[in-house]
Amino acid sequence: MEKNSVLEKNVEQQENNNVGADMKFCKHCGGKIHKDAVLCTLCGRQVEKMNENTQPQIIINNENNNSNVNTNTVGAVGVGNPKNKWVAFFLALFLGGIGAHKFYEGKILLGIIYLVFCWTGIPSFIGFIEAIIILFKPNPYYV
Numbered sequence: 001m002e003k004n005s006v007l008e009k010n011v012e013q014q015e016n017n018n019v020g021a022d023m024k025f026c027k028h029c030g031g032k033i034h035k036d037a038v039l040c041t042l043c044g045r046q047v048e049k050m051n052e053n054t055q056p057q058i059i060i061n062n063e064n065n066n067s068n069v070n071t072n073t074v075g076a077v078g079v080g081n082p083k084n085k086w087v088a089f090f091l092a093l094f095l096g097g098i099g100a101h102k103f104y105e106g107k108i109l110l111g112i113i114y115l116v117f118c119w120t121g122i123p124s125f126i127g128f129i130e131a132i133i134i135l136f137k138p139n140p141y142y143v
C-alpha cells in the first residue's frame with residue numbers, strides 16, 4: 001500500500017514537471033501559458049520582450065584625447081633654491097642700488113652689473129621696482 005502511494009506521487013510529480021517544463025505562468029494574470037509565448041494567450045499582455053530587442057545596443061565611444069604637455073621650467077614653484085621674500089624685499093629696497101638682492105638670489109653677474117652702474121642711480125630705481133615685485137611673490141619664493 002505505502003509503496004504504491006509513493007509511486008503514484010512520483011508519477012504525479014513527473015507529470016507536473018513535464019507540464020512545468022513546457023509552460024510558464026503569466027506575470028500579469030498568473031495563467032499558465034506556453035514557455036515560448038511572448039504574449040499571454042489569456043490576458044493578451046506582453047510577458048516577454050521581443051527577440052530582436054533582447055540585445056541592448058552597446059556603443060563604445062573610445063576617443064582618447066590625452067595630451068601630456070610638460071611645462072616644467074626652471075624657476076617654477078618648488079624648483080630651485082628657496083629665498084626668503086622679506087630678506088630680498090628689504091635688500092632690494094635699501095641696497096638695491098648696489099644689487100644686494102641680486103647677490104642674495106645668487107645672480108652674481110647681475111649683482112656686479114648693478115654694482116658697476118650704481119653711480120648712475122638707475123640700479124636703485126630698478127631695485128625699488130623689484131622690491132615691489134618681490135612683495136607679490138610667495139614666501140619663500142624660488143630662484
Ligand SMILES: [Zn+2]
Pocket residue numbers: 026027028029030031040041042043044045
Ligand atoms: Zn496573462
